Amino acid sequence: MGIDTEVPLIDGSRVPYVFLDNGASTPTFRHAFDVMGEFMPFYSGVHRGTGFKSILATQVFDETHVIAGTFVGADLTDNTVIFVKNTTEAVNKLANRCDWKEGDVVITTMMEHHSDDLPWRRHARVIHIGVDDKGYLDMEQLREAFAANKGRVRFLAATGASNITGIINPIHELAEIAHSNGAYMFVDAAQLAPHRAIDVLPDDNPGHIDFIAYSAHKMYAPYGIGVLIGPKEYFSHGEPDMVGGGVVDIVELDQVAWSAPPAREEAGSPNVPGAVGLAAAIHMLQSVGMNAIAEHESTLVNHAIEKMKEVPGMLIYGPVEKEELHNKVGVIAFDIAGVPHAKLAAILSVEAGIGVRNGCFCAHPYVKRLLQYGEEDSQKVTEEILSGDRTNLPGMVRASFGCYNNIEDVDRLIDILHRVARGEIKGDYELDRRSGTYWPRNFDYSFSEYFPHFSFRPTRSITNFNEAS
Ligand SMILES: Cc1ncc(COP(=O)(O)O)c(C=O)c1O
Numbered sequence: 001m002g003i004d005t006e007v008p009l010i011d012g013s014r015v016p017y018v019f020l021d022n023g024a025s026t027p028t029f030r031h032a033f034d035v036m037g038e039f040m041p042f043y044s045g046v047h048r049g050t051g052f053k054s055i056l057a058t059q060v061f062d063e064t065h066v067i068a069g070t071f072v073g074a075d076l077t078d079n080t081v082i083f084v085k086n087t088t089e090a091v092n093k094l095a096n097r098c099d100w101k102e103g104d105v106v107i108t109t110m111m112e113h114h115s116d117d118l119p120w121r122r123h124a125r126v127i128h129i130g131v132d133d134k135g136y137l138d139m140e141q142l143r144e145a146f147a148a149n150k151g152r153v154r155f156l157a158a159t160g161a162s163n164i165t166g167i168i169n170p171i172h173e174l175a176e177i178a179h180s181n182g183a184y185m186f187v188d189a190a191q192l193a194p195h196r197a198i199d200v201l202p203d204d205n206p207g208h209i210d211f212i213a214y215s216a217h218k219m220y221a222p223y224g225i226g227v228l229i230g231p232k233e234y235f236s237h238g239e240p241d242m243v244g245g246g247v248v249d250i251v252e253l254d255q256v257a258w259s260a261p262p263a264r265e266e267a268g269s270p271n272v273p274g275a276v277g278l279a280a281a282i283h284m285l286q287s288v289g290m291n292a293i294a295e296h297e298s299t300l301v302n303h304a305i306e307k308m309k310e311v312p313g314m315l316i317y318g319p320v321e322k323e324e325l326h327n328k329v330g331v332i333a334f335d336i337a338g339v340p341h342a343k344l345a346a347i348l349s350v351e352a353g354i355g356v357r358n359g360c361f362c363a364h365p366y367v368k369r370l371l372q373y374g375e376e377d378s379q380k381v382t383e384e385i386l387s388g389d390r391t392n393l394p395g396m397v398r399a400s401f402g403c404y405n406n407i408e409d410v411d412r413l414i415d416i417l418h419r420v421a422r423g424e425i426k427g428d429y430e431l432d433r434r435s436g437t438y439w440p441r442n443f444d445y446s447f448s449e450y451f452p453h454f455s456f457r458p459t460r461s462i463t464n465f466n467e468a469s
Contacts, residue, residue, distance in 0.1 A: 023400030160192025165318025390436030
């Protein structure tokens, strides 16, 4: 939905929007929206209502769990599908529900989104496995970390695909290493699930993924729901992560009997329309075929990287050689030498109608590593940021493709990158030091023409431009 929306440019013209920020959130599948529309007349409380609509909605809601689980090949005899808000909440829940012991260790990677790093830090000693200059995980270091922490590692937590370089991790090989060391394997599939078929493999396979999480809003169903899948057994002991209605079998004034999962972990009234949207989006992805999607996105990535290499001053982070690109989802991080990343992102928006993202993409350590920041550079920037000056915020620009993007979208990006490299810039861009963002003087979008329902602030007052995922 909305992929042909016309947007204004700085010269007063309008062009169809090219959205290349699918790694953040994708547009909605029309099918998901339509199926939600068909469901809404029956929308009703689930699990406790006795009327026709409640019974229908309950069955629909239960079935959406099955659809979300089978999408990644989970065996639902022994595993449960828990609906959460998003991947971030899933990792927090998983970490909160572990029976941690003094000295426990979690091994994760330097590639992680903060969502698969910070939740673990609250409970255990976290070891971050390094990456090489291109951003690939150092497998040797991983094995050494397990050897050095024998018997203490509870989880190996790794992203399925990087939200910056697009590198796909060898998740089953990682799972084998984790299992042979008595640890659980968790995969953050937020960036993998929209792009590649996932199979967590049977529970008794050494490469089995014990826990996996993904977000609906990154797979064409942006209705505030995410998924956490893992063994029923894991969630069957101890107190639920969040308590309240829906998580109990019986409550006395002085005792509580918790329900079985997933109900035990889905406190409060659930997001039933979100679950319907997610399940419909999954059906759509399955009918198109994940392999067809992977092939199409691979064509876009190959074309984009080949053409980007011809842009003077272009710096591309992550894999760029043809033979490595099959192992990368449709995410490309780049810079043009001499052009601040925040300025480049603003130019793409107001001079070409292209939506991208810039900054550190909620993965600060990985971005700094790719930019080859030393300890001293890092410290200096941290001090500047803490003093309220984000001028030198580390970062890059990211173009991320969805299954609906096409070669023309990529060519629009390449065209503006060439123009920027030649210095053919129309706006007079001004830096806001506080936010680290650039915006052309005397220009703003007239958003209320497009969406008249709410009021809008001037764009330059948005201080938080760089910090969203
Ligand atoms: C790799 C990765 N993990 C986790 C997340 C967090 O996802 P959410 O914001 O849906 O919780 C993101 C979001 O960009 C991501 O790219």
